[in-house]
Ligand SMILES: Nc1ncnc2c1ncn2[C@@H]1O[C@H](COP(=O)(O)OP(=O)(O)OP(=O)(O)O)[C@@H](O)[C@H]1O
């Protein structure tokens with residue numbers, strides 16, 4: 513398959529003014545400003561094939577959004593090169609944008625005062641979307657994103673999850689070949705996230721759209737991507753199959769339970785159980801490839817009277833820690 517996105521030694525440094533306070537400080541800020549520099553993206557390279565769906569993860573401030581902004585041509589890189597579908601994004605922005613769709617979960621791109629439908633009409637004119645394509649896409653996205661109930665209501669009245677779905681449809685009305693999603697599930701509940709994930713997956717599979725998907729939610733990645741790029745502090749830390757990371761880490765679950773009684777000799781096959789005498793807290797660690805969460809819960813509840821229980825999934829942070837500590841092989 514053809515290479516769609518090619519990034520070579522990409523970097524971006526931000527110049528940030530250090531502000532002094534008080535009157536003297538204000539004068540100094542004007543006449544003798546001092547700056548510090550933040551290397552947000554520090555020599556990242558990767559290439560993505562047509563139709564690939566790549567999860568892009570890393571801790572806060574890792575450089576994910578900065579990379580997405582450079583890929584979509586909003587920011588100029590100050591080192592390295594980008595080629596997307598034969599375009600240099602920041603240099604050929606006008607022709608380029610017709611080929612891409614961008615969704616920023618943190619920032620809505622449709623007007624608060626209009627309904628999604630009215631915004632879509634505006635977008636249709638801006639992008640000169642042919643009537644038939646527009647109608648077909650609108651009908652399809654309305655159905656797939658379950659937007660019938662709110663498509664004609666002002667955006668300001670919509671819930672976050674509804675607004676995000678409306679935003680996603682807006683970014684895709686012109687049938688782009690490449691889509692960048694920057695945290696499209698942020699702040700959204702489980703049901704809403706599920707709708708977005710299913711939609712993204714459907715689109716990738718049936719339309720062969722190339723996608724980059726940044727998120728802090730490991731479940732997002734697990735349900736949509738085969739390939740994962742992890743970045744930390746502006747550098748690429750891991751680039752490979754999700755499977756590799758998953759077998760080592762993502763299938764681990766930890767159940768913490770507060771129990772009334774603690775019978776001795778508790779043993780559930782395929783789990784590691786520890787018990788804190790002083791707090792009465794029971795910690796059960798297991799691998800969902802070997803035993804299901806519900807089986808562990810059932811086993812626990814059949815022997816214990818449980819006061820409180822919680823299930824923890826490993827987050828992005830623990831995946832990154834596992835890489836640093838060698839539990840997940842990088843490369
Ligand atoms: N416009 C800007 N001016 C100055 N510094 C910036 C700017 N945008 C980003 N940065 C800095 O660059 C670094 C990378 O930021 P970026 O937004 O790319 O991270 P991120 O991986 O998207 O993080 P998050 O998960 O929190 O969204 C951070 O240290 C951030 O403070």
Ligand SMILES: [Mg+2]
Nearest residue numbers: 576577578694
């Ligand atoms: Mg970000």
